[in-house]
Amino acid sequence: MKARKTVAVVGAGLGGLTVCGFLQRAGLSVTVYEQAAAFSRVGAGIILSANAMKAFRRLGIERDLIEAGIKPKSYVSRAWDSGETLYEIRFDAASEARYGGPYINIHRGDLHGVLERVVTPGTIAFDHRLVGLDEGRDAVRLSFENGVRVEADIVIGADGIRSRVRENLFGLEPPRFVGAVAQRAIFPAARLRESGIADCTKWWGPDRHILPYFMTGRRDEIYVIGVIPAPPWDSEASSLPSSRDDMLDSFTGFHLDLQRVLEAACDVSLWPIHDRERNDRWSAGRIVLLGDACHPMRPYMAAGGAMAVEDGVILSRCLAAFDDHDAAFRCYEATRIPRVAKVQRISIENSWMRGPTETDWFYCYDPCVAPLLAPDRSRLPDALTSEGDLL
Ligand SMILES: Cc1cc2nc3c(=O)[nH]c(=O)nc-3n(C[C@H](O)[C@H](O)[C@H](O)COP(=O)(O)OP(=O)(O)OC[C@H]3O[C@@H](n4cnc5c(N)ncnc54)[C@H](O)[C@@H]3O)c2cc1C
Numbered sequence: 001m002k003a004r005k006t007v008a009v010v011g012a013g014l015g016g017l018t019v020c021g022f023l024q025r026a027g028l029s030v031t032v033y034e035q036a037a038a039f040s041r042v043g044a045g046i047i048l049s050a051n052a053m054k055a056f057r058r059l060g061i062e063r064d065l066i067e068a069g070i071k072p073k074s075y076v077s078r079a080w081d082s083g084e085t086l087y088e089i090r091f092d093a094a095s096e097a098r099y100g101g102p103y104i105n106i107h108r109g110d111l112h113g114v115l116e117r118v119v120t121p122g123t124i125a126f127d128h129r130l131v132g133l134d135e136g137r138d139a140v141r142l143s144f145e146n147g148v149r150v151e152a153d154i155v156i157g158a159d160g161i162r163s164r165v166r167e168n169l170f171g172l173e174p175p176r177f178v179g180a181v182a183q184r185a186i187f188p189a190a191r192l193r194e195s196g197i198a199d200c201t202k203w204w205g206p207d208r209h210i211l212p213y214f215m216t217g218r219r220d221e222i223y224v225i226g227v228i229p230a231p232p233w234d235s236e237a238s239s240l241p242s243s244r245d246d247m248l249d250s251f252t253g254f255h256l257d258l259q260r261v262l263e264a265a266c267d268v269s270l271w272p273i274h275d276r277e278r279n280d281r282w283s284a285g286r287i288v289l290l291g292d293a294c295h296p297m298r299p300y301m302a303a304g305g306a307m308a309v310e311d312g313v314i315l316s317r318c319l320a321a322f323d324d325h326d327a328a329f330r331c332y333e334a335t336r337i338p339r340v341a342k343v344q345r346i347s348i349e350n351s352w353m354r355g356p357t358e359t360d361w362f363y364c365y366d367p368c369v370a371p372l373l374a375p376d377r378s379r380l381p382d383a384l385t386s387e388g389d390l391l
Pocket residue numbers: 010011012013014015016033034035036045046047048128129130131158159160161162163164182225271273290291292293297299302303304305306307308
């Protein structure tokens with residue numbers, strides 16, 4: 001009998017843990033190698049839409065995520081100066097039925113605390129920073145900074161925007177600074193002395209935007225992310241401390257409802273925003289990329305994490321359906337690239353839900369049952385691609 005395929009996933013982010021969870025359920029032998037010594041509670045929130053939540057339902061963590069985060073009552077787009085509502089999408093039982101799942105906002109640390117449970121205990125090798133990859137005829141050898149060397153049949157690069165796996169495939173190419181930085185703050189809602197805020201509002205200015213939202217169902221913790229134009233980022237640091245005054249300065253003239261939120265902000269930090277030009281090569285030999293490692297995008301559609309999750313589901317379905325890794329990777333790329341390219345384009349335009357928007361194609365998508373495509377874009381037979389491959 002053929003030995004079980006061994007898979008090494010580099011990076012225990014959203015994409016890495018998702019692909020691992022699904023591959024383990026499909027019977028493959030998977031180890032995740034993560035450079036960090038442990039998960040830390042990075043000070044930021046994240047929005048997870050119904051398309052990603054359907055994957056988390058299959059992994060058994062949908063309820064836990066809802067409990068750790070919040071199902072906002074609505075998402076509202078407002079004009080920066082007049083406060084006029086430009087668009088509103090209500091999230092309720094009817095929208096959940098239509099999209100097939102909820103929309104949640106959550107603290108990234110709380111998300112990771114739950115996500116860790118989708119993989120078999122002991123699967124994640126922390127403190128393993130990948131420094132080298134060497135592909136032989138039958139396997140790939142991985143080398144880590146701590147001196148450990150291992151071999152795997154397949155390597156999945158889920159190691160984020162500065163992916164070492166990507167560098168190994170295509171050479172060193174730093175990500176592109178997009179000319180903007182994000183000011184981020186997290187603070188207790190109790191600091192807002194007057195009446196509360198709506199669950200999730202995006203304020204649209206002429207050359208900047210800002211999004212305050214609650215991260216817990218108790219509505220006791222607020223996250224604000226504002227994006228402003230900026231000169232090139234010349235620091236080596238991935239973020240720098242900032243201040244409430246800087247944030248207030250950046251949004252001078254914005255509506256009083258927003259000013260009130262910013263007056264209460266504390267722990268403000270500054271993050272450069274990078275992406276990469278679209279590149280449709282996601283694999284070579286026995287090595288394949290997913291998530292930010294192959295298509296980092298501007299965070300204006302709040303969709304990069306969801307794309308990493310969808311990639312993880314589709315890649316695991318392809319690997320379960322095809323014994324030959326090359327066929328699996330061709331199918332994965334054919335299925336994913338058109339959808340991801342559309343999301344990349346909308347993220348660059350920063351147009352998502354600014355005004356009336358057709359959202360079904362994005363939220364209704366279920367990566368666990370969506371058709372898998374052949375390289376010529378024809379649909380593969382359902383027998384090959386049913387969710388039975390996965391679970
Ligand atoms: C300001 C901002 C706001 C955003 N808001 C949203 C949002 O609301 N909703 C949404 O869906 N997306 C959002 N995104 C995008 C989202 O955060 C990313 O797209 C998502 O985290 C990508 O997941 P990933 O698993 O591909 O990579 P990552 O989450 O970056 O994970 C990569 C992992 O690989 C590890 N790693 C890196 N190098 C190595 C190495 N050499 N060896 C071993 N391990 C390594 C890292 O430590 C990390 O754990 C936002 C992004 C930004 C910048």
